[in-house]
Amino acid sequence: MNLKLAVALVALLVTTAGCLGMAGPIGDGTTVASTDDGDAASTVSVSGTGTVSAPADLVVVSIAVEREGKTADSARTFAAQDATKMRDALRAAGIPDEDVETTSYRLVPQYDYKDGRQLVGYTAVHAYEVSSKNVSDAGRIIDVAVANGAARVDSVSFRLSDERIAELRTDAIAKAVTAAEGDANAAAAAAGVSITKVKSISVSGGGYQPPYPVYRSAEADAATTLEPGPIDVEVTVSVVYEVA
Template sequence: MRQRAYVVPIALAALVLLSGCLAPLQAGGGSDAGASDPATISATGSGEVTAEADLAVVSVSVTATADSADAARQQVATDAEQMRQALRDAGIADDAVETVAYRVNPEYDHSGDSRDIVGYRAVHTYSVEVEPDRAGEVVDVAVGNGADQIDNVAFTLTDQTRAELRERAIENAVDAARTDAETVASASNLTLGDVRSASTDGGVQPMYYERAALEDTAGGGTSFEPGPVTVTATVSVTYEAE
C-alpha cells in the first residue's frame, strides 16, 4: 500500500510535464487547439453632412370622375396631355416627368343598406423633377392646366451630390468610431490595431411640403423656402487590440 502512494503522484507529475511539452508543438504545427483569439474593440460612429437641396420632386395628379370608367379615363387623358404640354411650353423636358401611379376605380354610395356604384374615378399621378427654385412654377403650371391635386413637394439631392456628401458623412462616422475605440483601448491599457471588419448604414433626409402647405394666397404664384438636406451615415468598426 505504501508503494502505491508514491507511484501515483510520480505518474501524474510526469503526465503534467509531458502535457506542457506537447502544447507548444501543437500550436506551432498549425492547430487551433489551445490558441486564444486576439483581443478586439468594437465601436460605432455617426456622421452627417448638411447642404442646400439641388433637386425638387413635385408629385402632381390629374383626376376625373364620370358615369363610366371609359369616360373617366378619356377625361384624365385629355387633362393630362394639356398639363404635359403646358410643362413642355414652360421648358420642362419630357424626361423630367414620369408616371408614378395610374388607376380607374368605381365609386360607391355607402349611405344605404347596399353598396351602389355611383360613378368612376380616374387618377394619373406624375413625378416632376426640377431645380428647387422652379418647384412653385411647376405647381402653378400644373394646377392651371388640368392637374387638380398636389400630393407633396420634396426638396432633396441629385444622385451625384448625394454620393459626394455620403462619402464625407462616412468619413466623419469612421473618425468618430475610431475616436471612441481609442478611448476604450487607452482605458483598457491596450493599443488599437488594424481594422478587422466594418459596416455602414445611413441615408438622405429630404425636406417635404405636404398638400396642406401648398395653399396659395391673394392669387399670387406659389413659392417655397426649402430648408437644408442632411445626409447621414453610421459606421460599425471592429479593431484588433493588443
C-alpha cells in the same frame, strides 16, 4: 467541507479564470477584451457615426388629373383632355417630357347607396411625378400644373441625386471613422494600452430622410413658394482595433 476539498475548488477557480481571460466595458458601448493566449491579440471594439448635411439637388412633385363622367369613356376622355393640357403647359414652361412620368392610372365606378347600390358615374385619375434638378422649380411646377388641369398635388419631395449621395456618404464615412478612432484611443488609454492597427471595419447606413417642405405664406394670387431644409446623410462604422 474538509480542507482538501476547499483547496481543490479554489485551485479550479483560479485555473478557469486564467483560461477565460478578462473583458470589461470602457465608456458607452466600447469593450476592451484581453486574453492570456499569446497567439491572440487583445482588441477594442468601437462604433462611430458621421453626419454630413447638404441642400437638396432634386425635387419631385406628385400631381394628378382627376375627372368624373357619367360613363367610363366620358371620364376617360375628360381626364385625357386635362392631362394633355397640363403636359403641354409644363412643356412650354421648360419641363421636358422625360421629367414627367406616369405613376398610376385609375378608372373606377362611383355608386350611390341612398336607395340601394346604384351606379352614378365614373372617376378617372391619371397621376404623375414631375422632377427637376432645379429645386426652385417646385412652386412653379405646382402653379403651372394646377392652372392647366391638375386637380391634386399629392406630395412634394426634396431629395438628393444618387451622385450627390455617393459624395456625401464618402465624407460621412471619414467623419465616422475619425470618431471611432477617437473613442478607441480613449478606451485603450483608460486600460493602459495603445491601439496598433485596424483588425476589421464595417459600414452601415448612408441613407437620408427628405426634409418636409415649408410653404411660405403669400397673397391669394401670388406664386407658390416652398423652402426645403437641409438633408442629413448619416453613416455608422463599427471598427475593431488591436491593442498592445
